[in-house]
Amino acid sequence: MQTPGEFVREQVTTVRSTVDRVAGSVAESVAGSVGEKPSVAAVSSQVGDFIREQRSAARVSLRELARAAGVSNPYLSQVERGLRKPSAEILASIARGLKISAETLYEQAGILDRRSGNPDTVAAIRSDEGLSERHKAVLLELYETYVREHRSATETSARAAAAARPAAASQPAVQPRNSKESA
Amino acid sequence: MQTPGEFVREQVTTVRSTVDRVAGSVAESVAGSVGEKPSVAAVSSQVGDFIREQRSAARVSLRELARAAGVSNPYLSQVERGLRKPSAEILASIARGLKISAETLYEQAGILDRRSGNPDTVAAIRSDEGLSERHKAVLLELYETYVREHRSATETSARAAAAARPAAASQPAVQPRNSKESA
DNA sequence: CAGCAGCGCTTGCAACTGCTAGCACCCCCG
DNA sequence: CGGGGGTGCTAGCAGTTGCAAGCGCTGCTG
Numbered sequence: 001m002q003t004p005g006e007f008v009r010e011q012v013t014t015v016r017s018t019v020d021r022v023a024g025s026v027a028e029s030v031a032g033s034v035g036e037k038p039s040v041a042a043v044s045s046q047v048g049d050f051i052r053e054q055r056s057a058a059r060v061s062l063r064e065l066a067r068a069a070g071v072s073n074p075y076l077s078q079v080e081r082g083l084r085k086p087s088a089e090i091l092a093s094i095a096r097g098l099k100i101s102a103e104t105l106y107e108q109a110g111i112l113d114r115r116s117g118n119p120d121t122v123a124a125i126r127s128d129e130g131l132s133e134r135h136k137a138v139l140l141e142l143y144e145t146y147v148r149e150h151r152s153a154t155e156t157s158a159r160a161a162a163a164a165r166p167a168a169a170s171q172p173a174v175q176p177r178n179s180k181e182s183a
Numbered sequence: 184m185q186t187p188g189e190f191v192r193e194q195v196t197t198v199r200s201t202v203d204r205v206a207g208s209v210a211e212s213v214a215g216s217v218g219e220k221p222s223v224a225a226v227s228s229q230v231g232d233f234i235r236e237q238r239s240a241a242r243v244s245l246r247e248l249a250r251a252a253g254v255s256n257p258y259l260s261q262v263e264r265g266l267r268k269p270s271a272e273i274l275a276s277i278a279r280g281l282k283i284s285a286e287t288l289y290e291q292a293g294i295l296d297r298r299s300g301n302p303d304t305v306a307a308i309r310s311d312e313g314l315s316e317r318h319k320a321v322l323l324e325l326y327e328t329y330v331r332e333h334r335s336a337t338e339t340s341a342r343a344a345a346a347a348r349p350a351a352a353s354q355p356a357v358q359p360r361n362s363k364e365s366a
Numbered sequence: 367c368a369g370c371a372g373c374g375c376t377t378g379c380a381a382c383t384g385c386t387a388g389c390a391c392c393c394c395c396g
Numbered sequence: 397c398g399g400g401g402g403t404g405c406t407a408g409c410a411g412t413t414g415c416a417a418g419c420g421c422t423g424c425t426g
Contacts (some may be wrong), residue, residue, distance in 0.1 A: 061372080061373065061374085062373075062374060062375095063372080063373075063374080071414075071415090072414065072415050072416075073373095073374075073375090074374085074375065074376075074377090074414090074415080074416085074417095075414050075415065077374060077375060077376095078375085078376095078413095078414090079414095084412085084413065085412085085413080086413080086414085087270060087271070087413075087414090088270070088271045088289075088294040089294070090413085090414080092294070102295075102296075103295070106271075106294075106295075111271040111272070111275070111289075112285075112286070112289070112295070113285075116313075117311070117313050118307075118311045118312070118313055119298065120307055120311075121304075121307045121308060121311045121313075122298075123298040123299065124302070124303065124304045124306075124307035124308075125304055125307075126286070126287075126297075126298070127297070127298075127299060127302075128304045130304075130329075130330040130334065131304075131326075131329055131330065131333055132240070132329070132333055132336075133237055133281070133283040133284075133287055134241075134281075134283055135329040135332075135333065136283070136284065136287070137282060137283045137284040137287075138329075139322065139325065139326060139329070140284060142321075142322065142325070143308075143314075143322060146314055146315070146318040146321075146322065147311075147313040147314060149318075150313055150314055150315050150318065151313065153315075244402080244403065244404085245404060245405095246402085246403075246404080254384075254385090255384065255385050255386075256403095256404075256405090257384090257385080257386085257387095257404085257405065257406075257407095258383080258384050258385070259404095260404060260405055260406095261384090261405085261406095262384095263404095264405090267382085267383065267384080268382085268383080269383080269384085270383075270384090273383085273384080
């Protein structure tokens, strides 16, 4: 029987080989939704629709929002109708005008991927100076993977305890073994 | 002892960096008189410097990164030198090529606010309720491994820097090792 | 009725982004 | 020496972004 330390070490080794594969898709998980030209048009329309929704909800005219945001109203109109694809700076300005977070619009625009997990943990890893940027990216990706697993495992076990184990085997090399060890 | 070629190369490098510094301050003082521009120029230079650093750390040529990122190498060169301000999409592509998260580059570019995290990554992971205990252990082990690697790379770089000081090779030779180990 | 204020949108343009073609330089080989 | 491979950068250009000037429409007022 393995000691806990050995078990962890083995996991780390397994994780290492997985991490190399995962690392290649790290920024892709963020950029993937921005990569393909076809979806760009849809995304422009999405953020435009979203802006219009928020503006309507706030009962603000296009000109009022444009003024508040510091952008031209014709341009804002074009953005809302998906005719133009605004830069991040413009999105941030519009967010300010709408009194919502810029990240919200970035996500709608497909610029920023929604992060799972605890923002504090994410921020801790991101700001840790003892890590290289690449290692940060790898840890964050793994962290998110685990959080998603934990979440789905929690939901699955809430539904049917018997089905919980097979469902946990949906993730790559790491989780299956983990699952086996606990069984 | 330096060869004549090395000496000339060193001189050219020195001249280059001087010119860049002077050019940078010129652009800054010009932009400063326009009001908003200064911070934009500074930010463009910041993300460009950061990209160059990460690229050097990864021991990747400009062309290789450009290829990996799917952007043109002249454009990447201009971005690194702060001559152009890339869109979020381009930043995400570059991040993918560098195998780091896009958010990192967004932060450097001033598009995304940096969230100050818990200074203690270990504590953050430990107290994260979105993780199972096993996953916490795995993440922490990996984290420690990475920190150790980073630390030894830093120490190696400190030694290498001392040895390399006469050659004045402020360029990478140091961190590539880190990159190799993680790759 | 005309005039005014508001609404959102059209049009043309300057500035910018990201690219291609090519340059200058370096190193190595036959 | 010339040729090949690599490096990073220059210059010109097409397409895009964000703007200003202006349009057409609606409702209200004297």
